[in-house]
Amino acid sequence: MKRRGTIIILAIIVVSFTLGIRYIYLKDKADPIVYKTQQATTETIVKKTVATGSIVPKEEVLIKPNISGIIAEIFVEAGDVIQSGDLIAMVKVVPNISSLNNAQNNIRGAQTQVETAKLAFDNAQTIYNRQKDLFDKGVISANEFDTAQNAFNQAQQRYKQEQVSLRAARQNFDIIKTGTTSGMGASANTEIRATVSGMVLDVPVKTGNQVIEANNFNDGTTIAIIADVEKMIFEGKVDESEVGKITENLPLEITVGAIQDVTFDAILDYIAPKGVAENGAIQFEIRGTLNKIDTTFIRAGLSANASIILARADSILSIKEALVQYDPKTLAPFVEVEVGEQKFERRDVQLGISDGIQVEVKSGISKTDKIKVWNQLKPGAKFGGR
Numbered sequence: 001m002k003r004r005g006t007i008i009i010l011a012i013i014v015v016s017f018t019l020g021i022r023y024i025y026l027k028d029k030a031d032p033i034v035y036k037t038q039q040a041t042t043e044t045i046v047k048k049t050v051a052t053g054s055i056v057p058k059e060e061v062l063i064k065p066n067i068s069g070i071i072a073e074i075f076v077e078a079g080d081v082i083q084s085g086d087l088i089a090m091v092k093v094v095p096n097i098s099s100l101n102n103a104q105n106n107i108r109g110a111q112t113q114v115e116t117a118k119l120a121f122d123n124a125q126t127i128y129n130r131q132k133d134l135f136d137k138g139v140i141s142a143n144e145f146d147t148a149q150n151a152f153n154q155a156q157q158r159y160k161q162e163q164v165s166l167r168a169a170r171q172n173f174d175i176i177k178t179g180t181t182s183g184m185g186a187s188a189n190t191e192i193r194a195t196v197s198g199m200v201l202d203v204p205v206k207t208g209n210q211v212i213e214a215n216n217f218n219d220g221t222t223i224a225i226i227a228d229v230e231k232m233i234f235e236g237k238v239d240e241s242e243v244g245k246i247t248e249n250l251p252l253e254i255t256v257g258a259i260q261d262v263t264f265d266a267i268l269d270y271i272a273p274k275g276v277a278e279n280g281a282i283q284f285e286i287r288g289t290l291n292k293i294d295t296t297f298i299r300a301g302l303s304a305n306a307s308i309i310l311a312r313a314d315s316i317l318s319i320k321e322a323l324v325q326y327d328p329k330t331l332a333p334f335v336e337v338e339v340g341e342q343k344f345e346r347r348d349v350q351l352g353i354s355d356g357i358q359v360e361v362k363s364g365i366s367k368t369d370k371i372k373v374w375n376q377l378k379p380g381a382k383f384g385g386r
Contacts, residue, residue, distance in 0.1 A: 037338050037370035043318040045355050047311040048253075049245060051286060053236020055256060055302045057227030058289065061196050064220040068212040069093040069190070071205055076224065080200045088224050089192040091211060103173040110166035117159040124148075124155035198228040201300055232290045232298055234266055234306050240275055240282040246308050247271075252288045253307040256298065264298075266290045268308060313353045313360055321359040323371050324351070336372035337365060344372045 069091040076088050131148035134140045202225045205211060214220030234254050238246065252266040266288040275282035288306060290298075324333050333351050336344035349364030365371065 035342060036373045036376060038320065038323060038373060039370055040317050040319045040361060040365060040367050042315055043358050044314045045316065045318060045353050045358050045360055046309060047353050047355050048307045048309050049242045051236040051238045051306045051308060053234055053304060053306065055232050055298050055300065055304050056235050057229060057300050058231040058233045060225055060227045062222045063088060063192060063195065063224040063226060064222060065091050065192055065211050065213050067091065067093060071207050071209045071211060074203060074207055076200050076203065078200050078202050082194050082200060083197045084194055086194045087191060088194055091190045091192060093190060106169040107173055110169040114162040114166050117162040121155040121159040124152040128152035192223050194226060196226055198226045201225045201227050227300065229300065234288040234290065234304055236306055237283040237285055240284065243271065243284045245310055251309045254290065254304050256302050256304045258302050259296065262296055264290050311353050316360045317367060318358045318360050319371060321354055321357060322375065323373065324359065325374060335365060336374060338370040338372060
């Protein structure tokens with residue numbers, strides 16, 4: 001009885017095993033892998049890396065006052081296009097009491113010097129006139145007359161110099177008190193004028209604001225920022241992992257998020273020799289000069305992306321990089337080319353530039369060859385094998 005039970009169990013196992021083998025065989029027979037093929041195409045492949053940054057003027061000029069005071073009037077606003085020498089603002093001078101007193105003392109000192117020089121001049125003139133009369137009568141020698149004439153000329157020159165010093169002291173007093181003086185014209189310190197031509201990007205002061213001139217302890221108050229908006233540059237940063245791939249004079253393709261469907265050409269002309277740590281990574285500053293812009297106006301400070309063209313190949317034979325296989329031992333690239341119905345042979349290929357999707361094929365296949373899609377999924381299969 002016990003032996004009979006064992007036989008029944010073994011029979012059940014054999015039948016189950018046979019049915020399982022038959023099920024797997026029928027399933028594989030009903031669902032074979034039919035490999036698809038693709039052919040090479042003629043493409044333009046561009047290998048590039050991307051840097052983020054912004055568009056800024058190549059040069060910005062900060063306009064600062066020549067004297068401290070209060071803004072009395074502003075004649076421009078951001079967006080105005082002005083020429084060098086145009087009036088930007090007027091400053092009302094608030095004189096410094098200490099400087100004013102020093103200027104007054106300088107006037108008094110200069111007046112004293114003028115009076116002293118005038119007395120010396122009058123005395124030298126009297127002696128000169130007397131010596132001239134004596135020389136004309138032949139009483140004194142020519143040497144004595146020359147000495148008197150030389151003393152007269154020196155006294156006259158000294159008197160004129162002291163008069164100039166007094167006039168300068170008075171002008172300095174007027175400048176300290178009012179910011180201008182007679183004879184200055186357009187160069188008056190109270191008139192703030194543009195030093196370059198361009199567009200006014202910003203006017204960070206308002207009427208009534210106090211401004212100070214640049215000195216050893218302060219950069220001075222900026223009244224306006226002017227730049228030539230036709231000379232713009234891309235200013236951005238690249239990661240340390242990419243900086244070794246780029247060199248100066250590489251072409252850039254600039255895209256601005258605020259300007260749709262427009263690409264601007266530029267040339268990479270600066271790569272920082274030193275990186276800066278930002279968010280745990282080392283970043284290197286780069287700058288690229290944009291080619292002349294004809295009609296599109298780019299506002300300063302707009303965010304932009306720069307595609308740095310590392311390499312480019314036009315109209316070359318290429319295939320999708322996913323079609324390429326690599327020998328497990330030599331790592332040599334190859335593809336499988338169809339030679340019959342679902343029959344393939346290995347072809348070694350020489351690859352060129354790649355953009356991560358398409359790769360250049362320099363040799364090994366032709367445009368008519370049908371290349372096996374070796375990593376395709378079975379029909380109905382899903383990722384994960386279920």
